[in-house]
Amino acid sequence: MSPAVSGKGPVRIFEVCCVAALLAVAVAIGLLRVPRQYRTDPPVSAALDAIRLMPSGIGGAPPEVYFALNQPYENTAYDMSQGKRLYSWFSCASCHGEGEGGAGPSFLDGWWLYGPSIVSIVASIRDGRPHGMPPFRDRMTIDEIWQLSGYVKSIGAYSAKTTAPGRNDDRQNRPAENRSPAALLFNEGPSPVHPEQGPSP
Amino acid sequence: MRAPLILLPLPVLLSGCGGSQSALDAQGYSGALLRDLIVLIVVVCLVVWIGVMIMLAWSLTRRRDGQAGDSRGSEQRLGVWVSGAVAATVLIIGGLTILSFQTTRSLDRAGDPDLTIRVRAQQWWWQFVYEDADAGSFQTANEIHIPVGKEVRVRLESTDVIHSFWVPSLGGKQDLVPGRENLLTLRAERPGVYRGQCAEFCGLQHSHMAFFVIAEEEESYRQWAATQRQPGAQTGEAEASAGKAVFMARRCAACHTIRGTGATGTTGPDLTHVGSRRTIAAGLMDNTRGSLAAWIADPQTLKPGNNMPLVPLTGDELRQLSAYMESLK
């Protein structure tokens, strides 16, 4: 071998080590992947059903198990994607559009009739609301209701999330969920949409 | 003693060449044309390959005597051999190109079809619409029946992403592209059950996107079509009619159609005659009351990611629903 080539020996070893380290990191990240569970354990489901709602039906506390699970429904892309699919499967769009509203209220205007907390949203979907929101209690499982709520909450979020559901295959008529459409589209207007809730959300 | 041992794995290796889904076991007009073409190409290439190998072996075993290329005689012989080989190559490749062009052209017979079926592929099942202005159209899912020896025109569409329609035993494949219509002609020469499969990766459940083509004699085809045209069966069985009520009360009716009832949803397969199909969920499971119940109870675990949600049901409701589904012959 010529001296020029043999001089590269240590450099080669260094490069190989770098690549190996990168691969090890990639494998480690792969192992960190959230395990996907298609069906929640029945006791966990039962616990998720036990939300503690304020007497007014607005706001309240999520069950302990929700924190024990690390708030999956607001933070994992899988659950949010599942929520997005449920939104179309159960034709929420027939009343709420892609979030812009219709027969039902908008989720994008920055205003929540029953408050922005996930517990309120779960309660709205599970038990229905008096002015025309049908209850979905016995059409969906409670896990599905939580997934859907996490998704609906992300449409109406005021600050952008790092997790996002899958992208639409068809044309999108509003900013994507992880761009906090509600913050982008929030418009106080000459007269606030809900004066009883104050000047801004 | 050696040779039989070597031949031993052959049956295992060749067993894949038969069966209900094999391009080598062609049972259709275009399938046979394609099989003949591929067999011809393989044989020609094999002959050429053996010839080249013999030449190679022969030249390796010869030793070079004296100065090569020295004499004019050997120079000339080399020229003859090389131009001969080039001419043969051009002839063989040209011939195979023309043959393959002609075969693929003759697959697409424009004529007047005896039957037209519109195929709408979607993630991850097949919707088949029999279009018949006189006798009435009807829909099936993941299973078609066709009369033997008749030209069947399939109009291929997709509602979401690109899929590919392929029944290896009957013919070549053709893509289903959203926003356009592709055509394919099927003609089964012998009665039988042929399996088809989506042949273009289309997402999570691509592998569970199969369908069956049942080729039968004209008479039994007509009978089948007449049954399919009828609205969903009314049963006397108490369990099944309770199941019907559950079907209407739950979300099922918003996604599935059962003709003759209030169920008119279109996002899922038409279930008017679901009980008459061989399999459910695009070839995932055989169609029995048990597998129907398993499917309805938890579609997302059986076929993760598919577009049917889990609808909460009590044990009784589940039993009634599966009895109802099974009764829809």
Ligand SMILES: [Cu+2]
């Ligand atoms: Cu596919």
